[in-house]
Amino acid sequence: MASPPSYITIRKLGEGTSGIVYKCRPKSGGANVAIKVIPRLQLGRSHKQEKVVQEIAILKRLRHQNIVRFVDLEWDTQNVFIVMELCELGNLKEFLAHKHGRRLVERDARWFLRQIAAGLFFLWSHSLVHRDLKTENLLLTANPNLHGPPILKIADFGIADYGQGRNQDFTSAALKEKIGTLAYMAPEVLKDEEYDARCDLWSVGVIFYEMLAGSTPFHTASSIDDLLKQILSPTPSQLILPPTIARTTSQPAQSLVSALLTRDPDKRLTFDEFFDHPYLDLTHIPGPESLSSGMEYISEAVELDSRFVRSKNPSGRKDLNVWKQIIDLYAEGVSHLLAHVHYLGSQNPDAVQVAELVTRYIDRAENLKHQVETWQNPSGMAGERRSSSGDQDRLSEPPLSGLVGPSRVTVARTSASLPPFSVKAGPTSSSLARTDFLPSSSAPSSANARVQAALDVLNTAQKLAATNPSRALQLYDTGLAQLLRAIAMTCSPVEREKIRSEACEWFDQAERLGQAVKRQQEDKGWQVVGGGIVRKGGMIDIVYNMPGEYPS
Structure with missing residues (x-):
């Protein structure tokens, strides 16, 4: 491959939804990274260009232990390079392949499920639907503690989308593209013209099932047509673990599998119920x-x-x-x-x-x-x-x-x-x-503690708005995500409404600041695409510093 300007290619790691991923070493020294290479020829079509810009915007926006971290963006005359942290232990699919029977003991499956849930909650609180959750897109990296279990990170946001508004109403924002790996697709994705963010919960159920049983629920399908038939079948209304697996699996785990793998999305476990589930204990x-x-x-x-x-x-x-x-x-x-x-x-x-x-x-x-x-x-x-x-x-x-x-x-x-x-x-x-x-x-009250922590962050953002608006916007994102988590953790309807009202006021402040930054950037000749991504003609860049400090 053509190496990005500042890196040396070591080897190919795999392929994502929009490009090939390589392990690379910085020429200036430092830690190795993963780089997704996207040919610029693919960007000739406007929808492809928007997909790449959207993936960069999403990656740059997300900072969480269970989300792959964005590092940098580079390009040359032929390719665009998205630089991300390297997860040196590969993906969950490879990890399972090295296990006896391709399955995990429940303790280890629960550990990975809790990390998936933590990362998914972070996406949910940022109004994002992944739409392609599968074992290949769950990367593993070593625990900072020598003897600790691997850390899981959600990757490949090439087809992720904003599946909801800030009002957290998932069902009101329908997604029309049938994208994702078939074995992990929810029935409604295949049979309905429109579907919503609950498709991610089905995918999580398939992954949990696979970790416990060693295979996906419909692994016996002999062809794509047979697989489609099994997924779209109205019965059983809920999937269950095979009897031989269920005998050695706790009842809470079995119940959670069935609650996630409920064919009717209206009867499926909700996001609130999933994130608050005692088996996860986030x-x-x-x-x-x-x-x-x-x-x-x-x-x-x-x-x-x-x-x-x-x-x-x-x-x-x-x-x-x-x-x-x-x-x-x-x-x-x-x-x-x-x-x-x-x-x-x-x-x-x-x-x-x-x-x-x-x-x-x-x-x-x-x-x-x-x-x-x-x-x-x-x-x-x-x-x-x-x-x-x-x-x-x-x-x-x-x-x-x-x-x-x-x-x-x-x-x-x-x-x-x-x-x-x-x-x-x-x-x-x-x-x-x-x-x-x-x-x-x-x-x-963990919720009260989280509210206080969120307000501390948001007050800092407010103070920085005049002198460092870019940093202020980042802090607004962090603080608002914490407030949304507090809403999910609060049992009292009255308290939930009070926190929601507080969050709306802060959202308005963040939105006004974002619009002001956008106007200033557009005055400089740069078009704001979103998530800190700006574009001028054929050039694209990411704004890290204060508005006004752009490439010439």
């Missing part, structure tokens, strides 16, 4: 921030715990709601710490240390839970758990008081280390799942 998805998030909750729990144990009312009878809140804080902290253990990998020595802490916090929370039950029902079964010490109402000091910080673990390792993953990950499988007697108002 709030506690393993990541670089899991440890700091967990220790923030634990620190607050230990502080409250210590304060009330030493108070003038050590029995806690008059402070049941506070003790319930402390139990919840321990539960939330443990969920994040378990996510951190998974992120580190079972062979990482630090994971053992965190697992030791987790067991101590679980023990403490269980003791508090039993004591609260005793206070609530002294004559019932809970009363039988009372201590035989004679001082049944007095609580001991909480574990590791003063030894935990908001962002790191300072407790020394013990000689008797616990085996990694000695406690099941996930809030729903742990004995620390939120207690039935706990009022929802006492639970720490």
